[in-house]
Amino acid sequence: MPVTTLASYTIERVEVLRTDGTVDEALMPGLSAEQITGLYGHMVLTRQFDDRMFKLQRQGRLGTFPRVTGQEGAHMGAAFALRPDDWLVPAFRETGALLLRGLGMSQLLQYWGGDERGAAFPASLRTLPISIPVGTHMLHAVGIAWAMKQKGERVAVLTIFGEGATSEGDFNEAMNMAAVFEVPVVFLCQNNQYAISLPYGRQTAAATVAQKAVAYGMPGVQVDGNDVFAVYRVVAEALERARSGGGPTLIEAHTYRVTDHTTSDDARRYRSEEEVQEWRERDPIERLALYMKQAGLLDEEKETQMRVDADERVALAVADFEAIPPPGMEEIFAHVYAEITPALAEQKAESVSRLAGRG
Amino acid sequence: MARLNVVEAVDQALRQEMELDPDVIVLGEDVGRNGGVFRVTEGLIDRFGPERVIDTPLAESGIVGMAIGMAIAGYRPVAEIQFSGFVYPAYDQLVSHAARMRTRSRGEFTCPLTVRMPYGGGIRALEHHSESMEALFAHVPGLKVVVPADPYEAKGLLAAAVRDPDPVVFFEPARVYRAIKTDVPEEVYTLPLGKARVVREGRDVTVLAWGAQVRTVKEAAQQLDSEGTADVEVIDVRSLSPFDFETVTASVVKTGRAVVVHEAPRTCGFGAEISAQLMERAVLHLKSPVLRVTGFDTIPPLAKLEDHYQPDANAVVEAVKASLRF
Numbered sequence: 047m048p049v050t051t052l053a054s055y056t057i058e059r060v061e062v063l064r065t066d067g068t069v070d071e072a073l074m075p076g077l078s079a080e081q082i083t084g085l086y087g088h089m090v091l092t093r094q095f096d097d098r099m100f101k102l103q104r105q106g107r108l109g110t111f112p113r114v115t116g117q118e119g120a121h122m123g124a125a126f127a128l129r130p131d132d133w134l135v136p137a138f139r140e141t142g143a144l145l146l147r148g149l150g151m152s153q154l155l156q157y158w159g160g161d162e163r164g165a166a167f168p169a170s171l172r173t174l175p176i177s178i179p180v181g182t183h184m185l186h187a188v189g190i191a192w193a194m195k196q197k198g199e200r201v202a203v204l205t206i207f208g209e210g211a212t213s214e215g216d217f218n219e220a221m222n223m224a225a226v227f228e229v230p231v232v233f234l235c236q237n238n239q240y241a242i243s244l245p246y247g248r249q250t251a252a253a254t255v256a257q258k259a260v261a262y263g264m265p266g267v268q269v270d271g272n273d274v275f276a277v278y279r280v281v282a283e284a285l286e287r288a289r290s291g292g293g294p295t296l297i298e299a300h301t302y303r304v305t306d307h308t309t310s311d312d313a314r315r316y317r318s319e320e321e322v323q324e325w326r327e328r329d330p331i332e333r334l335a336l337y338m339k340q341a342g343l344l345d346e347e348k349e350t351q352m353r354v355d356a357d358e359r360v361a362l363a364v365a366d367f368e369a370i371p372p373p374g375m376e377e378i379f380a381h382v383y384a385e386i387t388p389a390l391a392e393q394k395a396e397s398v399s400r401l402a403g404r405g
Numbered sequence: 406m407a408r409l410n411v412v413e414a415v416d417q418a419l420r421q422e423m424e425l426d427p428d429v430i431v432l433g434e435d436v437g438r439n440g441g442v443f444r445v446t447e448g449l450i451d452r453f454g455p456e457r458v459i460d461t462p463l464a465e466s467g468i469v470g471m472a473i474g475m476a477i478a479g480y481r482p483v484a485e486i487q488f489s490g491f492v493y494p495a496y497d498q499l500v501s502h503a504a505r506m507r508t509r510s511r512g513e514f515t516c517p518l519t520v521r522m523p524y525g526g527g528i529r530a531l532e533h534h535s536e537s538m539e540a541l542f543a544h545v546p547g548l549k550v551v552v553p554a555d556p557y558e559a560k561g562l563l564a565a566a567v568r569d570p571d572p573v574v575f576f577e578p579a580r581v582y583r584a585i586k587t588d589v590p591e592e593v594y595t596l597p598l599g600k601a602r603v604v605r606e607g608r609d610v611t612v613l614a615w616g617a618q619v620r621t622v623k624e625a626a627q628q629l630d631s632e633g634t635a636d637v638e639v640i641d642v643r644s645l646s647p648f649d650f651e652t653v654t655a656s657v658v659k660t661g662r663a664v665v666v667h668e669a670p671r672t673c674g675f676g677a678e679i680s681a682q683l684m685e686r687a688v689l690h691l692k693s694p695v696l697r698v699t700g701f702d703t704i705p706p707l708a709k710l711e712d713h714y715q716p717d718a719n720a721v722v723e724a725v726k727a728s729l730r731f
Contacts, residue, residue: 135474166511174477175510179501185467186502189474189482196456196480215494219467226462381508382546384515384570387599387647 055260057253059268059300062275065328067336075279079343085126085274086338087352089118089331092142094356095151098364099158103309107368111158113305114141116272119330120236120299121206122146123277127285128204133172133194135187135205137180139236143206147173151363152370161373180241181207181214184233188220191229191288202230202288204281209255209298210241221262221296230288232281233296236271238303243316259296271301272330275337302328375401409589411582414556415445415521418563419483421593423453429567430475432459433468433485442487443523443582469495469520473503476518476572483567489524489576490533496541503572504547519566519573524552525617525668526715527580529708534579536705537616537669542574543645543678549573549598550645554619556587558643561596569598578617585620599647603656607638610662610725613653613679615642618666618716625721635725645675653679654686661692662728666716671699693731698724 062073077085096115102108114121117139125143128134134147144154148171157164157176165175177183187205194201211217212235224231235255239246252258259266265284269276277299284295302325306313313322338344379386379394386394409417423429431446431453437460440447450458461468465486472482486492492499503516526535543550551566551573553559559577566573604619605626614622619641626637638656642648657663663683665676680695698716706714 162509163511165509166513169510169513174514175506177502179497182466182470182497182501185470185498186474186477188467189471189476190478191474192471193475193478193480197478216466216470216498219462219464219470222462223464223467223471381512383507383549388649388651389647 053260055257057257057266057268059270060276060280061270061273062279063273063333063337065333067333067340069275069337073276073279075275075282077275077278079341082338083343085122086331086334086344087356088142088146089122089274089334090352091356091359092118092122092145093331094353095145095360095363096141098357098360099155100309102155102364108155108158109160110308110310112139112308114139116304116325116329117236117238117301118142119274119334120271120277120301121234123274124204124206124234124281124297124299127278127282129201131172131199132201132285133174133187133190133203135174135183135190135203136176137183137207137211138176138178139208140206144173147171149173151360152366155363155367156370159367161370163373163377181211182216183207184211184220185216185223187231188224188227188229191224191231191294192227195229200289202232202285204232204234204285206234206236208241209235209237209239209246209249210244211235212255212258213249221258221264221294224294225262225264228291228293230291231294232284232288233294234281235296235298236301237298238301240303240307240313240317242307242311245317255298256296264294264296266296266298268298268300271299272328272333274330274334406588406590408586409556410584410586411553411556411559411577412443412445414560414589415563415577416447416449417589418560418567419446419449420452422564422567423449423457425593426481428479429481429483430457430459431483431485432461432472434461434463434487436460436485441485443579445521445577446485465491465495466498469498469503472518472520473498473506473516476516477506477514481517481567483519483521486520486522488534489522489538490536492520492522495520499542499548499572499574500545504545507571508547515570516572517570519563519569519575521563521575521577523579523582524576525578525580526705526711527617529711532707535711537667537700539576539645540669540673540675540678543675547572548646550576551598551643552576552578552615552645553643554578554616554641555581555585556589558596558641560589561594562598562643564593565595565598568595573598576616580617581620596643599644599649601643601649601652602641603638603652604641605637605639607636607660609635609637609660610664610728611638611640611653611656611660612664612666612721612725613640613642614666615645618668621716621718622666622721624718625725628718628722629725635729637725648678648682650682650686654683657683657687658690661690663691663695664698664721664724664728665695666698666721668700668715670702671697672702674699693728696724696728
């Protein structure tokens with residue numbers, strides 16, 4: 047009986063921007079100076095926003111939230127490749143992508159501040175609200191992508207999740223169904239090496255997340271997630287392939303969570319400062335700044351100015367956020383069903399009268 | 406007017422809703438070429454094509470999760486879960502996302518989807534094919550839970566579910582899929598979700614049921630009537646969520662006695678909720694405690710013992726007599 051090879055595969059890793067700020071010209075995506083400056087500006091804004099949110103949280107002015115510092119290259123390079131009529135189906139560590147989609151910082155502060163009105167992302171932005179349960183939202187991206195294909199809209203859906211999500215059953219169902227139905231969806235895994243405390247090697251025995259694509263019959267590729275040009279290039283290609291009927295792609299953005307999981311976590315319990323420091327040196331924003339300085343798009347003065355401008359915008363957003371009146375109790379009942387049910391109407395009336403009695 | 410069974414009535418409702426609204430999509434395991442394992446979706450793929458009648462991979466969570474995305478993007482998916490005993494992988498999608506997308510997004514995104522599934526015992530099936538776990542869904546804010554008892558209801562309630570702006574879990578009584586035929590108008594109609602139906606008026610005791618148990622209760626009521634023991638008012642609940650406590654309370658205020666019948670396990674079954682509601686709304690009218698006739702708090706047994714698990718007309722008769730004796 048002969049033994050034949052039925053399948054074999056290779057997994058590619060794409061890098062464009064080196065840590066010294068030089069680029070591989072052959073792989074450099076076609077971005078204008080204006081686009082690069084705009085993307086850099088958004089990344090700086092996201093970093094300053096994340097810093098300020100952290101301070102607000104420590105001061106008790108904001109609830110628990112997940113930081114994105116160090117992952118701007120991964121999720122923002124990806125979201126920058128979206129067109130306004132594409133869809134974004136996020137998890138929860140994509141602040142920069144949400145800003146790129148046009149959401150206001152004060153609205154995001156409102157959400158992380160515990161006011162659910164902040165999650166009312168306008169439907170016109172085609173950006174689903176933050177999804178807290180890990181690894182279940184990718185199926186919604188598949189359904190939306192099916193709908194876009196059925197309607198004949200030439201658009202794609204980007205869904206973002208972490209490497210922890212790839213262990214969940216719904217990752218399998220989403221990848222499988224996307225490939226079977228050949229729908230226009232791009233799966234972007236921000237592999238930041240840790241799911242709270244669990245390191246990558248304990249999450250999966252696979253050498254890469256990207257290779258998981260092979261089993262589903264779709265392309266899989268790894269990119270340096272701290273290299274915003276590589277991420278943009280690979281995601282833009284995958285989105286375009288999806289829009290033109292070429293089906294789904296899995297992209298692993300290999301990055302690192304230099305911060306704690308959330309503001310409630312203490313990552314010092316499970317990893318060394320040396321390891322974190324190594325990754326801090328691969329910072330995506332600093333790397334992009336080096337490139338821009340060499341390309342004549344940025345100098346020290348402009349760099350400082352952009353940070354100052356970002357801080358000012360953040361300060362304004364914080365002021366706006368803190369001026370929002372607290373939600374009324376009736377908000378609890380407002381959106382459970384399109385039309386309030388008799389039972390809910392009773393419960394609402396009960397709680398209103400209880401509140402009035404207290405007053 | 407044609408006499409249809411439940412299977413044919415559901416098929417007709419789906420066919421008509423798909424004719425009326427091009428955004429209605431049917432998806433599930435074996436629903437296309439095979440017409441569903443119970444043949445409920447028979448012929449739909451020939452009429453509407455594989456783009457609107459989708460054979461999916463074997464993945465319950467995937468079916469419901471994908472339906473959520475379709476619904477968000479403007480479609481009205483009707484997902485079939487082959488048996489309610491296999492819905493649990495999709496429970497997470499229903500509870501964590503379908504039920505709360507409207508709340509989470511403050512109404513920016515909604516999930517007008519229907520999840521249909523055969524439920525209940527009495528079909529001599531394998532393990533996992535006889536479950537009656539509707540209470541698990543009725544407990545979830547944001548979901549609606551509907552259980553038709555006969556073909557006329559199945560057609561009208563399903564049409565209403567498909568058109569409803571919120572997610573509806575639609576339990577189809579497998580035991581009476583083909584066992585009951587009623588007159589079903591050919592024309593399109595809907596029955597309101599959240600409204601119970603007084604099937605039979607009576608003075609002495611109110612007996613409430615849903616799904617296949619409505620037939621059992623009607624048998625019991627007839628027996629009690631012919632014996633001259635009791636004049637039973639029978640209420641077909643139809644919708645566990647929203648629950649029509651107005652109709653139910655009015656009936657019990659009149660009769661002063663209530664018996665709830667369901668084949669689901671007793672503890673935390675929906676009968677417990679009805680009993681609690683009646684305590685709150687009608688305690689001074691009650692002449693006896695609200696009694697329950699239910700399945701046991703056990704795993705539903707396989708075929709040989711199944712008849713001991715299912716409440717039958719005798720059990721209902723005994724409970725009514727106990728209520729009258731109190």
